[in-house]
Amino acid sequence: MSGLVLKLAAGERFVVNGATLENGDKPSTVRVVDDDARILRCRDALRPADVDTPTKRIYYAIQLIITGDLQEEEVLPAIIEECGRLEDVFETIDKKLIAVLRSMLGRGNFYSALCHLRNVIAIEAELLKHANSRQSAEPHARVA
Structure with missing residues (x-):
């Protein structure tokens, strides 16, 4: 399986296709498998x-x-x-x-x-x- 892998801290925000999302209380990893998704970590x-x-x-x-x-x-x-x-x-x-x-x-x-x-x-x-x-x-x- 390929795709972009984001390692997120607890409560970290990121933008996917213009929508702001927030990670939960624990660190996590998110795999984005859609090549057309537009991603921005808010800390960046x-x-x-x-x-x-x-x-x-x-x-x-x-x-x-x-x-x-x-x-x-x-x-x-x-x-x-x-x-x-x-x-x-x-x-x-x-x-x-x-x-x-x-x-x-x-x-x-x-x-x-x-x-x-x-x-x-x-x-x-x-x-x-x-x-x-x-x-x-x-x-x-x-x-x-």
């Missing part, structure tokens, strides 16, 4: 205030597709276009990083895309941290 959800980078904007848009707040047909082309911009940034780190994301999106595998994006967000955070530390270390030009 970004709040609008946390969306402050290009990668997080993509993550948030996919999250809104899963919850049913955005329509896939209307938003997916813009997400794919944004992935193209990210490809240039992440190409030197891993040429396949964004290509894998595009493939997942093309198949409608949004849960896997979010899981993949969490890794990309971590890489993005390191790049931004490195860029900020270099910027603060450079002397500022003086105007006489």
Whole structure:
């Protein structure tokens, strides 16, 4: 038997096809056998205030597709276009990083895309941290 397996903590909430569900009093495991189900664990959800980078904007848009707040047909082309911009940034780190994301999106595998994006967000955070530390270390030009 295949499918997505979710390990849920007691009382943990998750979204399936736009409906919010809550686990009972004990930890449990749920197997989702329908490939078309759209799943989001609420603990993995970004709040609008946390969306402050290009990668997080993509993550948030996919999250809104899963919850049913955005329509896939209307938003997916813009997400794919944004992935193209990210490809240039992440190409030197891993040429396949964004290509894998595009493939997942093309198949409608949004849960896997979010899981993949969490890794990309971590890489993005390191790049931004490195860029900020270099910027603060450079002397500022003086105007006489």
